């Protein structure tokens with residue numbers, strides 16, 4: 001799905017990096033906040049800055065407890081390992097990051113398979129979920145976890161409706177399943193909808209947010225859940241080598257992001273809309289209307305494949321990602337300005353004009 005573009009020594013340096021919202025560089029102010037962080041031994045829960053971050057995220061997400069981890073992928077793996085046993089089945093959307101982009105971790109690490117449901121915008125309905133639930137038997141794999149992405153990445157940054165999330169969680173719970181929310185971009189959903197994070201996460205046993213997706217931190221994600229759940233998750237964190245030492249220096253960047261980089265996600269959403277509108281006027285491009293900061297453009301009707309577009313843009317200092325056989329993804333973030341958006345739209349138009 002993801003196709004990183006290998007560095008071409010002859011290509012100009014990247015001026016507009018729309019490849020991912022992970023491409024942000026920590027700002028001077030964030031670095032300054034990190035410099036002064038109080039630190040201790042995180043593995044012993046003695047790092048005051050990590051503890052402050054976890055306490056704050058637990059409240060934000062309406063959970064009892066939280067743990068700091070180096071990455072979002074590790075949050076998913078720790079949560080899956082804590083919820084599931086070998087042979088279990090996880091239910092998710094077929095485009096879920098845990099299926100597409102984590103090296104097969106649920107299968108490899110937890111021995112759990114992921115059943116992917118289909119549906120537009122990375123979403124499925126309560127009926128879709130009900131249709132795959134089986135009554136437990138000695139023949140079938142135990143269905144133990146429902147995993148949802150808010151927002152859906154390959155679904156175009158789409159925001160799940162609150163009542164759908166709550167209905168899905170209730171159906172899963174009635175079936176004896178645990179519920180997990182991959183909230184890599186949960187704060188985008190919060191800013192786009194005006195709905196509180198803790199409302200979205202109510203009914204989910206575990207949820208995490210990522211500080212490297214548009215929030216501008218160099219690393220870090222926080223997984224939240226009940227005190228019991230997070231207590232059990234600590235053994236998996238230790239087993240995976242995710243226990244840290246003076247991690248407060250990184251947590252300080254995450255706290256800075258919560259204070260300064262959440263509300264401004266609205267700018268990224270406005271830039272994404274502007275980009276989508278501009279690109280949709282270019283013949284041959286089919287652009288999905290963005291709800292948050294991800295813009296997907298299908299280039300099938302342009303007569304060129306996504307890699308051709310990505311190379312031509314790269315030659316102009318603009319970096320985008322190729323998603324599958326027909327789509328490009330462009331992510332807006334902290335380091336993308338409105339002028340960058342306009343430059344990108346003009347570059348697309350110029351490339352098309354040359355190809356005609």
Ligand SMILES: *Cc1c(COP(=O)(O)O)cnc(C)c1O
Pocket residue numbers: 070071072073074076097098149151152153182184185210212213221
């Ligand atoms: C990026 C992403 C992850 C993984 O997060 P990392 O911090 O890059 O490990 C997981 N889920 C979704 C939906 C993502 O977009």
